[in-house]
Amino acid sequence: MNGAALTQFLIDITRGDRKDAFAETPDVVLASSGLDENLRAAIRERNIGALWEAHAHPMALLYFARASGWSSERYYRCIEGTGRC
Amino acid sequence: MGKVDGRSAIPVVASVHFPYMTAWPDRAAQDDRARTLAGFERLGQALRAARIDTIVAFTSEHIVNLQPRMAPPFVIGVGASHEAFPEPHFNLDPITRPGDPALAQHLVRHLHQGGFDVAHSSQLRLDHGTTLPLALLGVASNVAVVPVIINSIFAPLPTLPRCLALGAAVAQALEASALGRRVGIVATGGISHTVGAPGVERNDPAFDSAFLAALREGDLNRACSYSDELLDAAGNGTHEIRNWLAAAGAAQPRRPVEITAIPYAAGWDSGVHQLLWEPA
DSSP states (O other): OTTHHHHHHHHHHHHSTTHHHHHHOHHHHHHTSOOOHHHHHHHHTTOHHHHHHTTOOHHHHHHHHHHTTOOHHHHHHHHTTOSOO | OOBSSOGGGSOEEEEOOOTHHHHSGGGSOHHHHHHHHHHHHHHHHHHHHTTOSEEEEEEOOSSSSOBTTBOOSEEEEOSSEEOBOOOGGGTOOOOOEEOOHHHHHHHHHHHHHTTOOOEEESOOOBOHHHHHHHHHTTOOTTSEEEEEEEOOSSSSOOOHHHHHHHHHHHHHHHHHOOSOOBEEEEEEOOSSOOSSSTTTTOOOHHHHHHHHHHHHTTOHHHHTOOOHHHHHHHOGGGGGHHHHHHHHHHHTTOOOEEEEEEEEETTTTEEEEEEEEOOO
């Protein structure tokens, strides 16, 4: 499955058992993720466009964007490639 | 009527479950809202008329139970109760529904004996895919629920013919039950729609019309003929038609009555469709 590890991590920090830990010490949680540095940076920076390109599952990515304070409108503008991320 | 003394006595209903209906009811036209609620009322009447004890729900969920690390094609909730996943943004009360462990365990065992190796879980949580239709159908809080979650999110997904066969196998298991439950079957899920990907603002009315026509005409081979690629093209949520196919499999050879057909409800960005397979 493309992006399965990324998707699982996004789920874990958005609605799973690493949600609280990620909120408190995101770098520690990211360091233990097994994701490469590019993906860690994209998550750290809430770079939704990069995560979309990395094949995060759309539903998991939407949840992550919402948890990061993004509106649905902003999220969809971003993934639709309008350059307004 | 509705007692499990024959599969044809079981009322079977199917409806979309998109959460805009409860999150933003006023975004849709008044006529669309009224027709949608009237449809739920009609389906709910069919269940109440059967004086059901338990609902078997063919349903999808949205990353509440299934995840990439564990995504069985089919999982049956065997718990004594099923908590609701909190979704206050959809204006849904987090009602905990009673389960029916005896019937659920019977289903699992019967399905296994018949070659259907479904998973089971004692701690499934229900999200809007189940809680929304149960609420709008007016299902009383003392009616038990046996959720049958069909993976429509994390590919590879169960094939459409397998979902149809699951429905038939569940109906056979209900018929073979000695528990004496009065059962209704509820299938919920979108027809064509998109979540989290480009195209969220539209459905594919031509796809919806063709798929539902196949169900109404009892042409279940045609209803199962779509590739996953074609379903993706109609919108990533379209994979939830698996739940409708399970319902059709459970109800066959009955054909459904179209209760609601709104090709596109502006403001809700989706079609509204509801079917009823009436008890014989």
